[in-house]
Amino acid sequence: MKIGIVTEYFPRSEKFEIRGGAEGCAFNEALYLSKNHDVIVLTSREKGMPPSYKIGKIKVITCGLERKYTQSGSFFKRIIFMIDAYLKSRKFDFDIVIGYNFITHSIAWLISKSKGIPVVARYHDVWIGEWTKNIGISGIFGEFLERFNLSRNFDAIFAVSNYTKNKLKKYADSNKIEVIPNIVDINVPEVDKSNNPTIVCVSRLVKYKRVEDLIRAIHIIKKDIPNIRCKIVGTGPMLNYLKELTKKLNIEKNIEFCGFIEKHEDVLKIIKSAHVFCIPSIVEGFGIVVIEAMGCQVPFVATKIPAIVESTGMKGGLFFKPTDYVDLANKIKKILTNKRLYTKLKKECKDKYKEYSRDNIGKILEMKLKEILSKPKK
Known part of the structure; x- marks a missing residue:
């Protein structure tokens, strides 16, 4: 498979420099899928990032203006990122595309429409009705965008938990929602316990x-x-x-x-x-x-x-x-x-x-993507 992954943030290397769950999810899944498939990641250009780079077999393309990591605000640079990610996607021949957060779900959907390929929304939590409570007035933008995203016709939505799936059922076709937990597969270091509790x-x-x-x-x-x-x-x-x-x-x-x-x-x-x-x-x-x-x-x-x-x-x-x-x-x-x-x-x-483990969850993810691709085109 040729898999396009759209994520707002992505590590710079195998050192796994992450600050949130969505990019951690994207990284672990890209790493597993890249073993047997072509994986291209479209992500933001943070300070010092080159236009493109590789992590193992994963090809990473940075998009938009250089910007700092942020969870809220940064409207102008986020919109530029969304536009640039969509434009750069035209260079690649994806079989399927996956968006990893509310900023990238709509980009993935637009890519799928332009290429006539299936699209998946990877979903961590539903914040409809909760945006301003969680992050303040800037949450109005998130509220609007998430409602727009969930009104799109995704081929599948992969929720990280049954809790998230149940929240999604209010806004999306439950037959299209699958539960695939996050991969959590770490190299546990050997260190001594702190002297104090x-x-x-x-x-x-x-x-x-x-x-x-x-x-x-x-x-x-x-x-x-x-x-x-x-x-x-x-x-x-x-x-x-x-x-x-x-x-x-x-x-x-x-x-x-x-x-x-x-x-x-x-x-x-x-x-x-x-x-x-x-x-x-x-x-x-x-x-x-x-x-x-x-x-x-x-x-x-x-x-x-x-x-x-x-x-x-x-x-x-x-x-x-x-x-x-x-x-x-x-x-x-x-x-x-x-x-x-x-x-x-x-x-x-x-x-x-x-x-x-990466193998346990990765196999499920890979199987579900293949099932989507095996379905007749509408």
Whole structure:
């Protein structure tokens, strides 16, 4: 197959420099599919990126104006990216095209119409009715675009979870929706555990990720475990607020803001060295990083929301009530102070993680793409 992948962001190398689930999904799937098929990726041109480059057998074409990674705003440069990606797609003879987020679903659809080929929307979460709540006034653009996307006639929609599929059923033909989980296949580093009991959180620092709940929980935990440490990996518009909150609670010595870490291997080392992984987010379509923590055999504490409950099978960690930082603090303390529970959760992590291997999920993805191509053209 000749497969076109349209993703707003994509790593620069096999070092897997990612900041979000959609590009991680695109990278892992491109990597698997490129073993036996021709894969061309159309993505944004971030600073320092050349017009084209290769990662293994994957050919990457950068499109639009040079720009920084952003989750919201950047309307003009996003529109230029969309137009340029569509124009550059004309040079390639795809058999099928896949879009990986709300910005690229419409591009993939337009490419399919111009070439008369099948199109797939890879879907992580549905935000219709929730855009402005999640990211503010700039979410109006996302609301409009997602509604437009889901009114298009995709040949298939690949949802990452049943949770996402059920949300999609309100807006798309349920017969066209397939559930294919994310590939989570990492090389687990060998590192020593931190000397102090350590919590790690890997997250974009945006409102709906609720990292402030973790900071408040650390403030509570410190009363019983004075040497508690927390490492927060990621960047975003909430950074200054979170730093000020840390100062206000007088826990600056307990919390380390690590910023964006370019090498995925280095992120995994931080996770592996910790004792507990935390994801306090109230909005997730799957929660890839939780499964990565499971791969590192680090028990988690996560918000009890449908997507994470589904992806983990409620194995390998404990859940707390959304936005309830007191409950979060209690669950973290429970894991840190109960050795028998900790051992049990580590084993559950190891067993559950195996379900998301590149071979297991990749074979399903490949089979579904072949099924779409085998159908008679309309």
